[in-house]
Amino acid sequence: MGRAPCCDKANVKRGPWSPDEDATLKNYLHTHGTGGNWIALPRKAGLRRCGKSCRLRWLNYLRPDIKHGGFTEQEDQIICTLYTQMGSRWSAIASQLPGRTDNDVKNYWNTKLKKKLMAGKVISPNNNNNNKTLLTTQQNSDFQDNKNCSPPSSSSSLVHLPILSNDINNFSSNLSLDLIHQQLYSPQFMNLEIGGANSRNNKNNNSSSNIEGSTSSSSLALLDYKGGSSLLEEEKQHGVGGDNDESNKEFLMDLGFDGEFSQSISSYCYSEWVDFNCAEIKPH
DNA sequence: AACGCTTCCAACCGCCTGTAG
DNA sequence: TCTACAGGCGGTTGGAAGCGT
Numbered sequence: 001m002g003r004a005p006c007c008d009k010a011n012v013k014r015g016p017w018s019p020d021e022d023a024t025l026k027n028y029l030h031t032h033g034t035g036g037n038w039i040a041l042p043r044k045a046g047l048r049r050c051g052k053s054c055r056l057r058w059l060n061y062l063r064p065d066i067k068h069g070g071f072t073e074q075e076d077q078i079i080c081t082l083y084t085q086m087g088s089r090w091s092a093i094a095s096q097l098p099g100r101t102d103n104d105v106k107n108y109w110n111t112k113l114k115k116k117l118m119a120g121k122v123i124s125p126n127n128n129n130n131n132k133t134l135l136t137t138q139q140n141s142d143f144q145d146n147k148n149c150s151p152p153s154s155s156s157s158l159v160h161l162p163i164l165s166n167d168i169n170n171f172s173s174n175l176s177l178d179l180i181h182q183q184l185y186s187p188q189f190m191n192l193e194i195g196g197a198n199s200r201n202n203k204n205n206n207s208s209s210n211i212e213g214s215t216s217s218s219s220l221a222l223l224d225y226k227g228g229s230s231l232l233e234e235e236k237q238h239g240v241g242g243d244n245d246e247s248n249k250e251f252l253m254d255l256g257f258d259g260e261f262s263q264s265i266s267s268y269c270y271s272e273w274v275d276f277n278c279a280e281i282k283p284h
Numbered sequence: 285a286a287c288g289c290t291t292c293c294a295a296c297c298g299c300c301t302g303t304a305g
Numbered sequence: 306t307c308t309a310c311a312g313g314c315g316g317t318t319g320g321a322a323g324c325g326t
Binding site: 015016036037038039051052055088089090091102103106 | 310311
């Protein structure tokens with residue numbers, strides 16, 4: 001026995017919403033709110049629509065704070081990073097992007113960003129190209145309103161990433177590589193040299209397990225000291241030394257790889273913990 | 285202009301989860 | 306504890322728009 005349908009499908013209209021329907025829904029919600037019941041809402045509002053459809057229409061299109069299209073490079077990066085961290089948790093990803101809906105992010109990923117990433121046009125960790133300059137002060141503005149992040153220093157070019165919730169941090173403990181991850185983030189694609197002469201931070205190979213098994217209340221990311229010499233164990237003990245040789249830092253976050261590959265990457269890349277709940281990421 | 289193919293995105297579907305009774 | 310129901314979510318689809326031939 002299947003689940004009872006949420007509405008009488010024979011008597012509800014389907015397909016694209018008309019401007020009149022939009023106006024009706026908007027007006028009703030403006031006056032009455034949802035009343036805590038989307039299922040009953042269309043009947044009260046005089047709409048021949050399924051309650052779920054009304055909810056979707058409101059959340060994805062009619063809400064006043066919705067942004068459509070025009071994803072910024074910074075948003076691209078955030079989506080890519082979060083996708084590698086937690087997979088297709090679109091609502092969680094969208095919650096980190098003010099004004100974006102899960103549907104929007106999902107569509108954007110499926111239609112554009114995935115291809116863009118495949119073509120190497122989005123900054124990826126350790127990408128050895130000029131894309132790092134994508135992280136500029138101009139991009140701060142989108143997220144400055146985030147109440148949990150301190151405002152950027154006027155004299156610096158900090159990039160303030162939005163809050164990653166504790167839930168997101170929890171996701172990272174149960175990650176696996178799906179096909180897309182393997183394709184998009186293969187060592188070749190990332191231009192990484194795994195375990196070679198540059199694997200200078202091998203003694204730091206507990207980083208990955210710390211990330212993935214972290215019970216910390218913070219989401220974590222790491223900054224790479226490209227060309228730096230020390231492991232910075234002392235810094236790990238004494239907190240993040242954010243002012244050290246910033247010119248050598250590179251935008252990098254937990255990619256969510258499991259197992260040996262993750263260990264290899266982390267041992268190569270990661271050298272410093274930062275609290276990613278309100279990380280200040282600086283351009284390379 | 286007409287046709288076919290591709291891309292994009294709004295909307296739907298059905299499963300899962302949370303919660304009230 | 307169980308059940309029913311609504312909300313939430315991710316996957317998928319259908320059609321409009323764009324583009325090339």
